Amino acid sequence: MEKIFNNKKMLQLVSKWKIHLIVIGIISIIAGVFISSPIVITPKFKSTAIVYPTNISTYSKESETEQMFQIFLSTDIKFKMLNAFQLDKDYKLDRRDPLFITYFLDEYNNNVSIAKTEYESIKIEVQDKNPKVAAAMVNKLIEFYNQKVAELYRNKQKEMIDIMGDAMKTKEKEMDSIENLLTTMRLKYGILNYASQSSAATQGILQGNNKAKELYTNLAQFGGIYKNQDSLLCEARKQYINFKWLYENAVREYNKSITYAQVVTQPFPADKKSYPVRWVIVALTLAGGLIVSLIVIAIIESNKQKKSSTLESE
Numbered sequence: 001m002e003k004i005f006n007n008k009k010m011l012q013l014v015s016k017w018k019i020h021l022i023v024i025g026i027i028s029i030i031a032g033v034f035i036s037s038p039i040v041i042t043p044k045f046k047s048t049a050i051v052y053p054t055n056i057s058t059y060s061k062e063s064e065t066e067q068m069f070q071i072f073l074s075t076d077i078k079f080k081m082l083n084a085f086q087l088d089k090d091y092k093l094d095r096r097d098p099l100f101i102t103y104f105l106d107e108y109n110n111n112v113s114i115a116k117t118e119y120e121s122i123k124i125e126v127q128d129k130n131p132k133v134a135a136a137m138v139n140k141l142i143e144f145y146n147q148k149v150a151e152l153y154r155n156k157q158k159e160m161i162d163i164m165g166d167a168m169k170t171k172e173k174e175m176d177s178i179e180n181l182l183t184t185m186r187l188k189y190g191i192l193n194y195a196s197q198s199s200a201a202t203q204g205i206l207q208g209n210n211k212a213k214e215l216y217t218n219l220a221q222f223g224g225i226y227k228n229q230d231s232l233l234c235e236a237r238k239q240y241i242n243f244k245w246l247y248e249n250a251v252r253e254y255n256k257s258i259t260y261a262q263v264v265t266q267p268f269p270a271d272k273k274s275y276p277v278r279w280v281i282v283a284l285t286l287a288g289g290l291i292v293s294l295i296v297i298a299i300i301e302s303n304k305q306k307k308s309s310t311l312e313s314e
Contacts, residue, residue, distance in 0.1 A: 013297055013298065013301060017293075024289050024290065025289065025290060027289065028286045033282055043129065043273040044127040045273055046125055046126070046127050046134060047131065047135040047137070048124065048126075048138070049142065049263060049265055050121050050124075050264050051122050051264065052065075052261070052264060053261065053262075054260060055258050055259070056149060065120045069116055072114045072122065072124070074148065077141065077144045078105065080144050081140065082108075084144075085140070087107070091107040111128065112124075125138075131269035131270045134267075134270065135269045139267060142263060145260065150258075154254055157250045157251075157253045158254060160247075160250035161247060161250045161254060164243050164247035168243045171239055174236050175233060175237065175240065178232055178233045178236065179233060181229055182226065182229055182233065185222055185225070189222050
């Protein structure tokens with residue numbers, strides 16, 4: 001057998017069996033054309049888009065592109081695509097099948113490709129038997145991505161709205177309590193401004209004013225409390241203003257409507273199928289047919305040589 005497969009013997013075999021090999025080659029080509037035809041393999045059309053992340057902030061050390069990549073791959077978006085395009089019917093799957101999710105994800109991952117490019121963008125490729133559906137799926141993926149990011153940001157801003165709203169209410173109660181105490185001290189003890197009234201009361205005592213003496217006594221007794229509470233009220237107002245600013249900013253962020261994907265290559269329905277590649281299938285079929293034929297021929301020739309050697313020895 002090894003002798004048969006050397007170059008000289010191989011050329012002799014090809015020359016001897018050339019008619020058979022030509023016929024087998026023609027049959028292999030016809031078989032390849034048939035196998036790659038729509039009768040056997042459903043053709044698929046590819047639609048592509050290239051997008052960049054925008055208006056987003058990262059949660060950890062990942063880049064904005066890596067974050068976009070992870071969101072596109074989320075099962076949440078995959079199941080939204082399933083329902084939006086009834087992919088169970090498109091992929092000929094039964095939702096009642098216990099392994100439906102596994103089969104669906106396999107089919108989805110075979111037909112939908114999400115990949116990072118060397119330029120920090122994301123390339124989306126979708127294959128489907130309908131070119132218009134493939135393009136629509138790419139657009140819907142981008143739409144679902146925008147919705148998902150907006151949802152994540154709204155959830156984050158909703159937390160801030162709740163936290164700052166509670167902080168404002170607590171601070172309002174604190175300010176009301178301090179304000180009530182200060183009002184009581186103003187009405188009951190006549191304390192309005194510790195610094196200016198202390199100076200005025202001192203001058204009044206020197207002039208023999210009894211009211212000034214009474215005010216001085218009140219200032220001496222309650223002035224420190226008033227001054228301390230007045231400082232606390234001022235600080236509470238500053239904190240309240242800060243909480244209010246954070247609250248209003250969170251409300252603005254929560255209510256804004258923007259996109260988070262910048263599309264630089266728009267998807268469109270393809271006018272030429274991307275799968276299967278007919279010439280590859282035909283070439284492989286032809287090569288396979290010829291290789292198998294040569295092996296069979298080599299076996300036949302080897303058996304002939306053995307029989308010939310046996311007859312000669314007898």
